[in-house]
Amino acid sequence: MSTSARRVAAELDASDPLAPYRDRFLPADDVVAYLDGNSLGRTPRATAERLASFVTDEWARRLIRGWDEGWLDLPVDVGDELGAAVLGAAAGQTLVADSTTVNLFKVLHAACGLRPGRDEIVASAADFPTDRYVVEQVAAQRSMTVRWLQPDLVENVTPDVLGEVLGERTAVVSLSHVDYRSSALLDLPALTEQIHDSGALAVWDLCHSAGVVPTNLDEAGVDLAVGCTYKFLNAGPGAPAFLYVAREHLATADQPIMGWFSAADLFEMADAYRAATDVRRMLSGTPNVLGIVAVQCGVQLVAEAGIDAVRAKSTRLTSYLIDLLDEAGATVLSPRAADRRGSHVSIQVPDAAEAGRRLVEAGVIPDVRRPDLLRLGLSPLSTSFAEVLDGFDVLRSVVLPS
Amino acid sequence: MSTSARRVAAELDASDPLAPYRDRFLPADDVVAYLDGNSLGRTPRATAERLASFVTDEWARRLIRGWDEGWLDLPVDVGDELGAAVLGAAAGQTLVADSTTVNLFKVLHAACGLRPGRDEIVASAADFPTDRYVVEQVAAQRSMTVRWLQPDLVENVTPDVLGEVLGERTAVVSLSHVDYRSSALLDLPALTEQIHDSGALAVWDLCHSAGVVPTNLDEAGVDLAVGCTYKFLNAGPGAPAFLYVAREHLATADQPIMGWFSAADLFEMADAYRAATDVRRMLSGTPNVLGIVAVQCGVQLVAEAGIDAVRAKSTRLTSYLIDLLDEAGATVLSPRAADRRGSHVSIQVPDAAEAGRRLVEAGVIPDVRRPDLLRLGLSPLSTSFAEVLDGFDVLRSVVLPS
Structure with missing residues (x-):
């Protein structure tokens, strides 16, 4: 050179x-x-230090007491930090837990449930495989139809491409903010508005934008979103993913993997399930604390910069x-x-x-x-x-x- | 004293x-x-050391190359170690990934799918809340009915109690090996045999026995099982859970959260989803590597003892x-x-x-x-x-x- x-x-x-x-x-x-x-x-160096101190000072020393001393709230607390620093999301709408695939499964089911009477999911045939697989299976599980967009890889999903299939039957549109192959960045605000104009809900996969492109979810009126933390958020291989549910849907979004962590009272252990009325309703089982701690370190680095x-x-x-x-x-x-x-x-x-x-x-x-x-x-x-x-x-x- | x-x-x-x-x-x-x-x-001291070396020597030094250098196989490899040391399961039937709740959701759906034409799930009203919630939702999602056992807490589910509801309509029986309240240890081999005699499948939750009571899953002919690793396997708060699918069901067990990690070829990224033909078909998204490493340490301690x-x-x-x-x-x-x-x-x-x-x-x-x-x-x-x-x-x- x-x-x-x-x-x-x-x-x-x-x-x-x-x-x-x-x-x-x-x-x-x-x-x-x-x-x-x-x-x-x-x-991040801070992650190595924080994980070591978590293991010796929190898990080992505090043992089960750690759950009452902060771990129980970690999915929401780190979700809030991520929401503020990265997603443009006010507190109480973001969770860190599970994998992107599991989160997308929950979020798509929840979104379809919010639009009863509409029987189509719109998604892109160019999308990442997991997203396409989940869209297909959720549609099959709910007896819905998938309308596949066939966009040019570089232009990707434009208002024109989307406009051709949006209609009164569209319940949900599922799109990725940044195309995993071409790197095309979709116009999230404009597409979200177009989706809303048709009466459908907008679900965004932020895997390739989270931590590197501002998403401004609240401002854009995005309904639900998911994304991963092991790329530009530097949280480590297979680190827990995140999900976002807009405030207006928090009381009514029903997801299909209800567990004790999504119940209104974790330790009530009642006969009947009552869902939490906040974003915790999207949780399922015990969240991976070590993984969420690593996410927190990654988020704080982006927040600082x-x-x-x-x-x-x-x-x-x-x-x-x-x-x-x-x-x-x-x-x-x-x-x-x-x-x-x-x-x-x-x-x-x-x-x-x-x-x-x-x-x-x-x-x-x-x-x-x-x-x-x-x-x-x-x-x-x-x-x-x-x-x-x-x-x-x-x-x-x-x-x-x- | x-x-x-x-x-x-x-x-x-x-x-x-x-x-x-x-x-x-x-x-x-x-x-x-x-x-x-x-x-x-x-x-475990070994876990603290191993996690620290994982972060600095594997994630930091090897970066994405780590996936090809062992991480991709970790859910199966650690599953095999767990199967051998703890579950009495030959290789190729156990995975470590996701939470117990998510795994039970997958496993129950898979089990019901293996018994088409039968429309009842039998479960215990005394079971842990997450288990009951998941049983209820899986039944609702598949238009099936739950037959709730109402056992005495200490005697718990005996062949007599179970015999009253088992029948030609029973697709799946979901039970916990050890009762989370009374500590009652169910007779897993006898109950599994009884369940099979009725033509149903046996799904066991091993959360309170894994790592402390031998389960001998292969010998007992258990069909599917799940369990957690943060109790007697000492893998840390919210560590990844495990699931087991008996060899005879590996080719036909279909779970509902298919993702890129359950596909036959992870990197083919084809238009159509083809499920892996081995136990990986029960995976979904990217597994949490750090968490699985901690599970491995815990399992190895039990294996050694x-x-x-x-x-x-x-x-x-x-x-x-x-x-x-x-x-x-x-x-x-x-x-x-x-x-x-x-x-x-x-x-x-x-x-x-x-x-x-x-x-x-x-x-x-x-x-x-x-x-x-x-x-x-x-x-x-x-x-x-x-x-x-x-x-x-x-x-x-x-x-x-x-």
């Missing part, structure tokens, strides 16, 4: 207000560039990488307009699996989506411009046609 | 082959006696405590026959909440079940006879009538 390119990267890093956050993460082995923060975020500053760096990082890729003649799939994409950049290659293997051997870790996509995830708190350049340098030499 | 009572306790500890395991746990604050291992097990040795000490501990309680005139609810109870002893008191508060103030931690039950959980790997005596001593002075 040329000296001038190096200088540009160094200047970008020097003027990056989030640059100090790089030191807040633990080091990795043999990594020239980690370009997969969109699959698994790096490990500020989601707007994170988003600003994200667009700078992806724009910078796209410019490099363009110059090198790569086939960039992701949208060119910065305000239309999330925090990863996808390129098409002939054999993504093989390209991925070669990159990892050379110390550059991308994400592979068979058959022909490499996703390059840029995580604003832990990725520097110099790292992007280093990664690109290797990519150009081992993957791109010379 | 008298010197001779002290001497007896010391002798019992001296001849206890599991006594050295006490040192394998981290210390607690202000605890004279921890009698709540049936709610939350103590913290041996489940039969654990059970032997458990019955010695509960018999010892019952003798003390009897002498003091306490109202013991739990069965007198050691082979008919689990590892906690329940006593009735006028106001359990108030008694619990007084005990905790005095450093003895029991479990309270409103309105009138104190559960005294004895965890064979971490509880000594001297600790039981210390706890009893306080109990007698602050709770029992003089």
Whole structure:
């Protein structure tokens, strides 16, 4: 790589207000560039310390007393922190628990139940597999029909595409905020408004935007949402996911996996089930405390940096990488307009699996989506411009046609 | 307490082959006696070390590569370890993931689906709330009826009680191996056989027996089972639960929360969902790796000690405590026959909440079940006879009538 390119990267890093956050993460082995923060975020140092102290000082020392000393409220408390820092959600609407799949299952059932008499779910055929599977099974379980949108991968779901299927039969529209392949960022406020105009409810999957794109759920009037915490929220592999239920639906959203943690009084243990009247009604079994503690650490890091500053760096990082890729003649799939994409950049290659293997051997870790996509995830708190350049340098030499 | 009572306790500890395991746990604050291992097990030292090394050496250093280096197989691998050490289950039938509530939801749906044409679920009105809630909702979701057993709390579900409702309409019988209140241990092999004779499937909740009573699931021919790991398996608050599907049902058990982790090829991401043909078909979303690692540590401790040795000490501990309680005139609810109870002893008191508060103030931690039950959980790997005596001593002075 040329000296001038190096200088540009160094200047970008020097003027990056989030640059100090790089030191807040633990080091990795043999990594020239980690370009997969969109699959698994790096490990905050604070998380390592907090988990160790949780195990020895809270679990070991307090034992069962810990439940009364804060653990019982953790799903809601960390949900509130996440809501405030990341989702634009006022307190009392967000929970951290279970997996995204389980949460989507609950949330879709709840949404359909809120629109009795309507028998269609609208979803995108381009959506992430788990989302499509859950949409299909919820529809089957409720004797409803799925209307599949077939959007262009890059343009993705636009008001025009959605308008073709929305109607009086639409109960719920389930969409992903950022496309997992192309990185297309959907117009959440406009689509939510369009969905409401048809009388349907809007369910959003925020997996690829949570922690890196502001979502402003309250302002947009989103009805229900889910998302994961192990990508840009850096909460660790398979960390508990979140769900959001707008205040107006809290008293009436019924989900299908009722357990003791969703009951109005956890320890009443009565014969008849009475659902909690707050967001806890979306819980099921005992929440994983250790996992939620890790989520809290990740959320607090984003809260400290500020989601707007994170988003600003994200667009700078992806724009910078796209410019490099363009110059090198790569086939960039992701949208060119910065305000239309999330925090990863996808390129098409002939054999993504093989390209991925070669990159990892050379110390550059991308994400592979068979058959022909490499996703390059840029995580604003832990990725520097110099790292992007280093990664690109290797990519150009081992993957791109010379 | 008298010197001779002290001497007896010391002798019992001296001849206890599991006594050295006490040192394998981290210390607690202000605890004279921890009698709540049936709610939350103590913290193994190995778990604290393993979690710390997982965070810094696996998550931080290996990042996304960790999934290919073992994490993907963890739900099955740790399930297999649990199956071998605790459940009497050959490999390939047990998973560690999600919560007990979510797992029971999946397993009950799967079981009902395996008995089409039968429209009744049999369950016990004395069962733990989450179990009853899930039974009710699964029945409602499948347009089935619940036949509630109304057993005596101590005798619990006997072949006679069960025989009254079993019939040609019974699809599934859902029972708990050990009663959460009385500690009654059900005759799992005999009841399972009786259930099979009626043509129904047996689903067992092992929450209060896993890790302390051998279950021998394969030998007994149990069809499906679930259980938790935060009690006698010492995996931490809200740690991932387990589920078991007998080999004969593996190809046909269909659960309702299909996600990418239950698909035949996780990374195929095809349009149509194809379920895995092995026990992974019961998974849903991304499993919580950190939580499963903690389960593995807890399981390995029981494996090392041996489940039969654990059970032997458990019955010695509960018999010892019952003798003390009897002498003091306490109202013991739990069965007198050691082979008919689990590892906690329940006593009735006028106001359990108030008694619990007084005990905790005095450093003895029991479990309270409103309105009138104190559960005294004895965890064979971490509880000594001297600790039981210390706890009893306080109990007698602050709770029992003089």
